[in-house]
Amino acid sequence: MYYNLNFDYEDLEEMDGSSLIKSNNENYDDDYNENVLNDIIEVILSLIYDYVKENPSLLSCYDIDEIIIDEIYEMVDIILEDIKYDNYVLFLDYEKYIEEHELIDFSFDLYNSMFSVKHSHIDNELESESNKNNFVIEVDFKMDSNFVNKMEAHIDYLRSKPQPEQRTNNWYKFRHNLLTASNAHKAFGTQSAQNSLICEKCQPLKQIDPENPEIVKSVNINSPLHHGQKYEPLSVMLYEAKYNTTVEDFGCIQHDNYNFIGASPDGINIKQNSPLFGRMLEIKNVVSRVINGIPKKEYWIQMQLQMEVCDLDYCDFLETKFVEYESENDYKLDNINTKGVILYFSNGTPVPHYLYQPLGLNEEESEKWIEEHIENVEENMTWIKTIYWKLDTYSCILVERNRSWFDNNIVQLGNIWNIILNERVEGHAHRLPQKKATKKDAELEIELEIQKETQKQTSIEGFCLLKK
Structure with missing residues (x-):
């Protein structure tokens, strides 16, 4: 050509x-x-x-x-x-x-x-202790009344999309019948990654007790997953304060045309007079990984699918790293500006409950807030401890929707979904990880083979004796 x-x-x-x-x-x-x-x-x-x-x-x-x-x-x-x-x-x-x-x-x-x-990465802001410049990442378009009216109508449409009540059996079933943006990246990975996705969606759904939908056996509060969940509300608070905006949660949204695709964005900017109005938000809170301002491939795919599902063109990829102080004294001695308090409560279940102190309080206001909320805690709640945190790294990059990527890859997503539907009926055991043979397994297999040969030889000798 x-x-x-x-x-x-x-x-x-x-x-x-x-x-x-x-x-x-x-x-x-x-x-x-x-x-x-x-x-x-x-x-x-x-x-x-x-x-x-x-x-x-x-x-x-x-x-x-x-x-x-x-x-x-x-x-x-x-x-x-x-x-x-x-x-x-x-x-x-x-x-x-x-x-x-x-x-x-x-x-x-x-x-x-x-x-x-x-x-489709457009701009980057990486803030750490050595770089504290504050600036808003903007896209070059005019916020005219026509744009605002269209975006408000579209956001209202997203709000109106039906979805089951969260944490109910219908909600779990709804999500089970979707390739969600958070795990769909496996469809473009290795065969092992694809098998993992297929097996995940072929597993039978576990029914929950409608009267106690939030009861779980245990929660590892030291895991990276829990760390991300714990600090996500705080990341939203920082983002809203930094850019003078408001972020709303929209739950799990199903694609209008491809009913096997869904997405649960961390939020969408809904403040009409903000230059971020209509922009999506995806948050990752890291524990040890170095933040370099570059989204991992799976995160980029996740955001592309979120924008496709919601039919929006921009997404802020926010990465934050929070560090917890060893003691209250360490917290007070640190002159860093971006720091704060989280109160950890328990209601007798394994699921922890966190209360986040508003940003920007001085020392006196902070101590008063802590005292009031511990004293006035709900009857079923018990104060466990006070967590003192600081912001170590802040990175926000703007990712643009890439329609060409989706158009060229929707076929692969459809192929994976068809395999899932088929193997929910025919079985998916052949995709399960094979158990790695141990030395003990090998010795047992040899012993069984010896036993079989011994039994076989005994049978032959017995047959020969009978024949005589």
């Missing part, structure tokens, strides 16, 4: 290093040089186009540029070995720019300008 390029030949002269258009052979004029160069660029553009088309899931990779450029370099290196021009010396002039990636980089930038293949 070739492109009818209206290529600005002079643009190449702006590239770093020597000009790509100057030939060492004076027998060829600039027009000839231009034709040769355009031939090479068209070959590279064609390779990029085909590679992206054949690998649509690449759009979920943050380093898509590097992946494509490395792959194309190898292809170009092989193809150009067979290309013979009238003047081989002229070709060598361009070959060195291919080896140095300059020509491929230029072609890739040109491809992006025509097809917009770039990964």
Whole structure:
């Protein structure tokens, strides 16, 4: 496939290093040089186009540029070995720019300008102890009355979408019959990851007691999962305060056209006079992982599906790392601005209950708040301890909806869902992880084989005796 390029030949002269258009052979004029160069660029553009088309899931990779450029370099290196021009010396002039990636980089930038293949991260804010600049990440569009009215109507529509009451049997059944954004990334992973997703959705649903829907056997309050759940409300509080906005929870929403896909966004900005109005929010609270401002592939896929389900175009990916103080004294001695208090209560069940102190209180106001809420606790609640926290790292990046990625990958999601429906009937045992054989298992298997051989030999000898 070739492109009818209206290529600005002079643009190449702006590239770093020597000009790509100057030939060492004076027998060829600039027009000839231009034709040769355009031939090479068209070959590279064609390779990029085909590679992206054949690998649509690449759009979920943050380093898509590097992946494509490395792959194309190898292809170009092989193809150009067979290309013979009238003047081989002229070709060598361009070959060195291919080896140095300059020509491929230029072609890739040109491809992006025509097809917009770039990964959909737009802007980044990473705040830590060494970087405390406060600024709002904005998208370049006008908040006119027409946009506000349309967005408000769309948000009202999302609110009106039917969904069962949370934590009921119908709610669990509803979610069981969906590939949710949080786990659908497995559909694009290894065979083992796909098996995990299929098995998860093929497992029979456990019924809960309607009178005690929240009763669970145990909760590991030290697990990373619980840490994320504990600090998610605090992340929302910080986000709302930082950007002067309001975030609303919308529960689990089903896709309008693909009824096997659903999403539970952490929230949507609903404040009409905010530049973030209509933007989704996805939160991750890390324990030990280093926050670098780059979403993991599974998180990017999760956000793409959330935006697709809700039919919204932007999502803030918020990562926060909170650290807990060893003591109240350590908390008071630390002069950091972003810190606070969480009260931990129990009602006799394994599920902890947390109360979050409002942000921005001074020391006197904080102590008064703690005292009042411990003294006036509900009758069925018991105060367990006071948790003192500080914000270690804050990262917020804006991720844009990539419709092309979804259009190219919905087939895979549909294939996985059809397998799930089939194996709910036919069985999925063959996808379960195989138990790893231990030394003891091997010894037992050998012993059983010996017993079988002994029994077999005894039977043969007995038969021979009877025959005599």
